[in-house]
Amino acid sequence: MRVNRAGAGNVWDSRLVATCCAVAGLSETAGANTNTSNGYNLPIGVTDMSKALYGLHMEVFWICVGIAVVVFGVMIYSLVTFRQSKGAIPDTTMVHSTKVEIIWTIIPVVILVVMAVPAAELIIKQEDTRNSELSIRVTGYQWKWQYQYMDAGEGVDFFSTLKQDSNFARQLDSGIDPKSVPNYLLDVDKPLVIPSGTKVRLLLTSMDVIHAWWVPDFGVKRDAIPGFINELWFKVTPGKEGLYRGQCAALCGRDHGFMPIVVDVRSPADFQKWVLEQKAALNPPALPAGAPAPAAAAEPVKTARLD
Ligand SMILES: [Cu+2]
Numbered sequence: 143m144r145v146n147r148a149g150a151g152n153v154w155d156s157r158l159v160a161t162c163c164a165v166a167g168l169s170e171t172a173g174a175n176t177n178t179s180n181g182y183n184l185p186i187g188v189t190d191m192s193k194a195l196y197g198l199h200m201e202v203f204w205i206c207v208g209i210a211v212v213v214f215g216v217m218i219y220s221l222v223t224f225r226q227s228k229g230a231i232p233d234t235t236m237v238h239s240t241k242v243e244i245i246w247t248i249i250p251v252v253i254l255v256v257m258a259v260p261a262a263e264l265i266i267k268q269e270d271t272r273n274s275e276l277s278i279r280v281t282g283y284q285w286k287w288q289y290q291y292m293d294a295g296e297g298v299d300f301f302s303t304l305k306q307d308s309n310f311a312r313q314l315d316s317g318i319d320p321k322s323v324p325n326y327l328l329d330v331d332k333p334l335v336i337p338s339g340t341k342v343r344l345l346l347t348s349m350d351v352i353h354a355w356w357v358p359d360f361g362v363k364r365d366a367i368p369g370f371i372n373e374l375w376f377k378v379t380p381g382k383e384g385l386y387r388g389q390c391a392a393l394c395g396r397d398h399g400f401m402p403i404v405v406d407v408r409s410p411a412d413f414q415k416w417v418l419e420q421k422a423a424l425n426p427p428a429l430p431a432g433a434p435a436p437a438a439a440a441e442p443v444k445t446a447r448l449d
Pocket of ligand 1: 282391392394398
């Protein structure tokens with residue numbers, strides 16, 4: 143019995159550790175990429191929006207701390223000072239005091255307004271996808287993401303799936319220590335590439351179940367729902383180029399934990415170069431007249447199949 147309990151305890155201990163590691167996971171890899179989370183608080187992030195969200199979050203946090211200190215301070219002081227053993231007699235003069243009721247209604251309303259005004263301003267800003275400079279259609283699948291570029295990247299279209307080394311290590315009895323895999327479960331074969339200093343709009347949808355596209359460092363998280371198109375936008379501060387990692391944030395089935403998001407932020411010039419490379423790969427340049435065509439041999443086979 144004792145052994146069993148100890149065993150169960152170990153399982154829970156290890157699960158707790160695993161959960162904590164998973165929570166801190168985005169920051170654990172900070173050395174290998176540019177994520178700004180410290181594992182304890184919201185990441186400050188690399189967009190004006192993520193910084194504003196962090197600022198608001200801290201403002202509300204300190205208001206809550208202030209309220210807690212005042213309320214618990216008065217409560218504890220009253221409990222200690224006016225206890226029965228000291229001969230305290232209940233004061234009944236303030237029962238149904240209109241003055242007190244007005245005060246304790248107005249003060250919380252003022253506090254709520256102080257929090258609600260900047261919060262509403264930020265929500266309005268978050269929803270404002272006007273004047274975006276690059277749109278990308280993001281489609282969630284069980285269990286991968288598809289990125290289809292519009293505007294300057296028109297025609298670029300690819301899937302982004304869990305990187306092979308993570309995929310092998312995660313298999314039951316793989317014999318591979320996940321700790322030996324860099325960015326375990328947080329790496330993909332082909333990251334989303336975007337330019338810095340550019341307002342990027344994502345159009346999110348899904349082809350099966352509800353997924354959610356979440357990159358903490360950009361201060362964005364939104365559901366990808368079949369039959370709907372949701373929008374989000376972000377603009378990475380110039381100079382913050384690098385790799386940023388996120389995950390699907392909606393329980394989307396068996397492999398929900400295995401569809402990470404990696405965003406490769408490049409300078410606009412590097413992004414332009416990347417787009418040209420992608421387009422060149424899609425449409426190989428026409429061969430000069432008279433040159434031997436390497437694809438010529440394959441062509442009749444294709445035609446024959448069609449016939
Ligand atoms: Cu998902």
